[in-house]
Amino acid sequence: MSLQRYLIKRLLVMIPVLFGVTLLTFSLTKMLPGSPVDYILQFQETTPGLRDQLRAQFNLDEPVYIQYWLWLRDAVMLDFGDSLISDRSVSGAILTRLPKTLLLGFMGFAIAISIGIPLGVIAAINNGNTVDEASRVAALIGIATPNFWLGLMLLLVFSVQLGLFRVIPPDKAVLSPAMLKFVILPAITLGTASSALIMRLTRSSMVEELNKDYVRTAKAKGLSERTVIVKHVLRNSMVSVVTVAAIQVAFIVNGSVVVEQVFSWPGVGRLLIDAITQRDLPVLQAIVLMIAVTIVFVNLVADLLYSWLDPRIRY
Amino acid sequence: MSHESQRTTTNERGRIRVTGFDTSVFEDRDERFDWQQDESTVSRDRLTRAWERFKRNRTALVGLAIIALMLFTTIFARPIVIEGITVQPFSLAPFDPTNSNFAALNEAPTATHPFGTDWSGKDILSRVMFGGRYSLTIGVITVSIALSVGVPLGALAGYYGGWIDEVIMRLVDILYAFPFLVLAIALIAVLGQGFWNMITALVLVVWISYARLLRGEVLSVKENEYVTAAKALGARDRSIIFRHVVPNAMAPVIVQATLGIGTVVLNAAALGFLGLGLEPGSPEWGSMLARGRSSLIQGQWWITVFPGLAIFLFVLSINLVGDGVRDAVDPQGDTSGGAGVRE
Numbered sequence: 199m200s201l202q203r204y205l206i207k208r209l210l211v212m213i214p215v216l217f218g219v220t221l222l223t224f225s226l227t228k229m230l231p232g233s234p235v236d237y238i239l240q241f242q243e244t245t246p247g248l249r250d251q252l253r254a255q256f257n258l259d260e261p262v263y264i265q266y267w268l269w270l271r272d273a274v275m276l277d278f279g280d281s282l283i284s285d286r287s288v289s290g291a292i293l294t295r296l297p298k299t300l301l302l303g304f305m306g307f308a309i310a311i312s313i314g315i316p317l318g319v320i321a322a323i324n325n326g327n328t329v330d331e332a333s334r335v336a337a338l339i340g341i342a343t344p345n346f347w348l349g350l351m352l353l354l355v356f357s358v359q360l361g362l363f364r365v366i367p368p369d370k371a372v373l374s375p376a377m378l379k380f381v382i383l384p385a386i387t388l389g390t391a392s393s394a395l396i397m398r399l400t401r402s403s404m405v406e407e408l409n410k411d412y413v414r415t416a417k418a419k420g421l422s423e424r425t426v427i428v429k430h431v432l433r434n435s436m437v438s439v440v441t442v443a444a445i446q447v448a449f450i451v452n453g454s455v456v457v458e459q460v461f462s463w464p465g466v467g468r469l470l471i472d473a474i475t476q477r478d479l480p481v482l483q484a485i486v487l488m489i490a491v492t493i494v495f496v497n498l499v500a501d502l503l504y505s506w507l508d509p510r511i512r513y
Numbered sequence: 514m515s516h517e518s519q520r521t522t523t524n525e526r527g528r529i530r531v532t533g534f535d536t537s538v539f540e541d542r543d544e545r546f547d548w549q550q551d552e553s554t555v556s557r558d559r560l561t562r563a564w565e566r567f568k569r570n571r572t573a574l575v576g577l578a579i580i581a582l583m584l585f586t587t588i589f590a591r592p593i594v595i596e597g598i599t600v601q602p603f604s605l606a607p608f609d610p611t612n613s614n615f616a617a618l619n620e621a622p623t624a625t626h627p628f629g630t631d632w633s634g635k636d637i638l639s640r641v642m643f644g645g646r647y648s649l650t651i652g653v654i655t656v657s658i659a660l661s662v663g664v665p666l667g668a669l670a671g672y673y674g675g676w677i678d679e680v681i682m683r684l685v686d687i688l689y690a691f692p693f694l695v696l697a698i699a700l701i702a703v704l705g706q707g708f709w710n711m712i713t714a715l716v717l718v719v720w721i722s723y724a725r726l727l728r729g730e731v732l733s734v735k736e737n738e739y740v741t742a743a744k745a746l747g748a749r750d751r752s753i754i755f756r757h758v759v760p761n762a763m764a765p766v767i768v769q770a771t772l773g774i775g776t777v778v779l780n781a782a783a784l785g786f787l788g789l790g791l792e793p794g795s796p797e798w799g800s801m802l803a804r805g806r807s808s809l810i811q812g813q814w815w816i817t818v819f820p821g822l823a824i825f826l827f828v829l830s831i832n833l834v835g836d837g838v839r840d841a842v843d844p845q846g847d848t849s850g851g852a853g854v855r856e
């Protein structure tokens with residue numbers, strides 16, 4: 199199958215998934231007990247007249263499938279209405295928070311990769327000896343540490359006791375020096391578990407590559423160990439690491455919800471938690487949908503990248 | 514004539530009818546060699562062999578020992594009373610985990626309170642010991658229910674293929690688009706807080722990984738000759754799937770389920786930390802950290818250190834055991850440690 203045909207097939211598969219994702223997100227609010235009007239009013243008492251007016255305004259008198267269609271039509275245009283709490287537009291609220299979450303995510307991802315891949319390579323070269331065993335234990339520890347607890351411990355040691363970092367984020371622009379300094383601890387917290395996973399994967403795919411015939415050939419023709427590993431083995435083993443790195447995006451999103459809470463980071467994750475505690479349904483729906491759609495596309499990119507890097511793979 | 518009637522009854526059960534050979538030949542052979550298939554010994558052998566391999570793995574045994582110790586402390590932390598009958602009378606925890614002592618708020622660790630007390634004067638050691646009950650039961654119950662949903666669906670999808678596969682796997686794809694915690698949070702926002710709501714939300718998130726994994730295995734296992742043979746002998750689909758295909762496809766799922774307990778405990782604790790887990794104030798490890806941030810900034814480190822350490826120790830032990838189980842039941846399986854953490 200050519201890459202183009204694979205792309206078309208892959209895009210077609212995405213349609214039902216995107217449809218399902220929107221349907222699921224839409225039905226979240228329909229599964230809530232009680233009348234939607236109560237949630238819009240935040241459970242305040244009002245006149246029946248106002249209730250009817252709200253029902254009409256939010257299309258609640260229409261059949262459910264029409265409601266879904268209207269909601270989807272607006273959602274595609276990034277119009278999720280206004281927040282029930284702050285009267286701001288939902289997309290506006292998300293967009294002002296998004297740069298902060300992206301900064302945190304990128305930093306966390308950078309840490310995960312810059313720690314995970316080199317350590318994985320070292321472990322693979324030392325396959326079977328104490329270094330490898332130590333890296334295995336380190337990875338298990340990294341995976342088992344709850345990220346919120348790691349964040350609290352870093353906060354305790356480096357911010358409260360040593361006073362090296364601020365306890366709450368500075369109210370500065372996203373790329374200002376103060377912000378970039380503050381983001382270090384949250385990014386470490388976010389990247390730790392991912393780096394452990396990336397490390398184990400780099401190790402196992404490299405061990406597999408190292409046993410292949412071409413490595414022996416390359417060594418036999420007199421290439422240095424370093425050249426063999428950097429130029430041949432690492433490149434080939436990166437194929438599977440790329441896909442997992444893409445999957446880590448979901449992992450990072452997951453972690454950022456918690457990490458933002460630990461460090462009072464004013465990002466989308468905190469907005470999500472606030473939306474739930476305040477029952478701000480439009481915000482909740484918009485964030486959940488945004489995350490899910492992003493992940494569907496990230497997976498698409500990962501699959502395409504994978505089959506571009508390794509043309510044998512088409513499924 | 515008796516042979517004749519027996520032959521028709523045995524051969525008409527399946528899809529194919531075998532005619533033209535004398536079954537008595539085979540019955541004679543069976544009698545002569547006294548040969549019979551005993552499935553219970555076969556599966557017991559498989560388990561024994563897995564256990565033999567597991568026993569040789571020292572780190573896995575250490576993990577198992579830590580889990581056993583934590584299980585012991587949490588069971589005997591407080592008496593267990595079921596419907597008025599005291600099942601377990603011992604009480605190792607020095608204080609009642611839910612009892613506030615307003616004379617001793619935010620006390621640093623001392624001899625009476627080895628782990629200190631929290632903002633409402635509750636003894637943290639007792640709460641950590643007792644809290645294991647929540648985390649461990651949530652982990653085990655969630656994974657068991659998720660298996661009982663994911664395994665049949667994955668098996669059906671893999672075995673039958675076609676539209677059944679399409680429907681189940683598209684559903685899995687849709688749920689996979691939501692990160693673990695985000696989906697759990699969204700479901701709890703709808704279902705509300707509480708023990709069973711939390712388990713429901715976690716099950717809805719977890720089952721997809723078992724279904725997907727088992728489906729993949731079933732796709733390759735169903736190509737084996739013994740499946741073709743079972744079909745040719747006229748076995749029903751149900752018995753082929755659950756007696757021949759699933760047992761041979763379960764190894765990676767068992768590994769994933771073991772590690773999955775750790776993942777579930779970790780995420781349940783994260784929900785607790787976010788204040789979306791059990792009722793506020795429950796001695797669940799994650800919930801104990803929910804207000805930990807503000808105490809931490811005031812320097813009261815013991816409130817967050819010990820419950821977090823308990824979560825860490827438990828999840829680490831589960832991962833050690835999971836690695837051992839992988840080596841034991843699925844020796845050819847991948848060795849990329851900690852695959853139980855789902856994205």
